Amino acid sequence: MEYFDQQSAYEFKYIGERMLRCWHITGGSIDITVNILPDKSLHVQSANGPISKESNEKLFLAIERAYTYWGLL
Numbered sequence: 001m002e003y004f005d006q007q008s009a010y011e012f013k014y015i016g017e018r019m020l021r022c023w024h025i026t027g028g029s030i031d032i033t034v035n036i037l038p039d040k041s042l043h044v045q046s047a048n049g050p051i052s053k054e055s056n057e058k059l060f061l062a063i064e065r066a067y068t069y070w071g072l073l
Helices: 057-069
Strands: 002-005 010-016 019-024 029-036 042-046 049-051
Touching: 002 057, 010 057, 019 057, 029 057, 042 057, 049 057
Parallel strands: none
Antiparallel strands: 002 010, 010 019, 019 029, 029 042, 042 049
8 A cells, every 4th residue: 555645755565464664755765653543543663663643743643544544544
């Protein structure tokens, strides 16, 4: 599954169990692990550490929109 978020210019590809690959229009990519918690909130982690709404709102909200688009939330 793939998703391009027009609001943030991030592109996502679902690459496996809880794994996303994320690209930004400016270049570069990161792999992200996403866990859906029982309350339907997301726990998002990259190799560099956790990604939260507080630490990276633009990316976190784009991931939420991707998961909503794919019907996973």
